[in-house]
Amino acid sequence: MEVEIWSDVMCPFCYIGKRKFEAGLAQFAHKEDVTITWKSFQLNPAMETDPSKNINQYLADIKGWSLEQAEQMNARVTDIAREVGLDYHFDQAIVANSWDAHRFIQLAKKHGLGDAAEERLFRAYFTEGKNTADHATLVELGEGIGLDTSEIEAMLVSDDYTDAVRQDVYEAQQLGVRGVPFFVINRRYAVSGAQQPETFQGALETAWAEWAQQNATLVSANESDATCTQEEGCVLPDSK
Template sequence: MKVEIWGDVMCPFCYIGKRRFEDALQQFDGKEKVEVEWKSFQLNPQMKTDPSVNISQYLADVKGWTLEYAQQMNAHVTQMAAEVGLTYDFDRAVVANSFKAHRFSHFAKSKGLGDAAEEALFKAYFTLGKNTDDNETLAELGEEIGLDKNEVIGVLNSTTYSDDVKHDIAEAEYLGIRGVPFFVMNGKYAVSGAQAVPVFTQTLEKAYGEWQGEQAKPKLEVIDGPVCGPDGDC
């Protein structure tokens, strides 16, 4: 069963939601039959990468908040992250456009490393204070998860996977997704936001139960008549 997750590397709730979903999946009996696919979403496509700007000040300027309020909000989210074992350091976070990071993620997905790429990107952004719009940084992250560093640089120096990112964003718009993280299970059920683990568990069970039913061979009521079989008998 496929679970599609729309997210953005700069979204603090996406990393928290990833952990909570993983906790639910780990407890789920059918986890071996669940395929997770990450999809691209940009919260701020117009953002200009600027390592010199403090993220709290950036949020204050963009959202019209006071700096003190922005810092309080980040402190609150940092505490939420700590509750699921994550360490956020907003003082080190780099203001960076996420389009290139999404292209990197798509390349990693083509090599079967999509989830590893998302994990590396989130950690780089929220914990390590790395510039996720920088080619060398992304190449190093790629090498750490098993990608060829030169291949990563080649991809980033081109426009490869740009259309894939745009397709994900367009699909999100078609589905009416207005915020991330957004989890779609078996193309039928969705969970919006970094919900509590039981919410993911219940939705997984419901979606998986239906998915299993869809995999079952149809039982047909057959009216027998003259036929030819594969052994040549007619």
């Protein structure tokens, strides 16, 4: 059974959703039979990498907020992340375009290291304040998860995996994905947002029980506001 996860490296709820999905998967009786495939999604394709600016300042600038407002919002997200064991430091998070990070993930997927790449990039971005658009940084992160240095370097100076990233984005559009994280089970069931572990567990159990059914329709399970979208940015559950 396959679970596809559309995500962006700069999406705070994607990392939170990863943890909650992992908790739900851990309670699923057939977890050993689940294959996880990470899919690329860019929240802001036009974002220009700027190591001199952190995400708090970037949000204040593009939203027309005060710096204090941006810090307060991200402090709330930090609290949500802490509930699942994650340590966010938005004051250190560098404004970085995620295009090369997505190509890096596609390379890692080729070697069965897609999940490791996602985890390492999330931690680098949200916890360690690393520039995930910097090629030297990506080489360092890749070495840490077992990728070959020369292969990473060759990919970064080429157009390799461009088509793979674009294909993921196209598939998201065809599925009607408006925000991430977005989880699709067997192309039959979808869970949007950083849902609770029991929601993921229930979706997995439902998909497993209907494994043999044909021509099922993709449906959405308990859509959550805890997502990041290209139009609205990251939306807290009670901020609408």
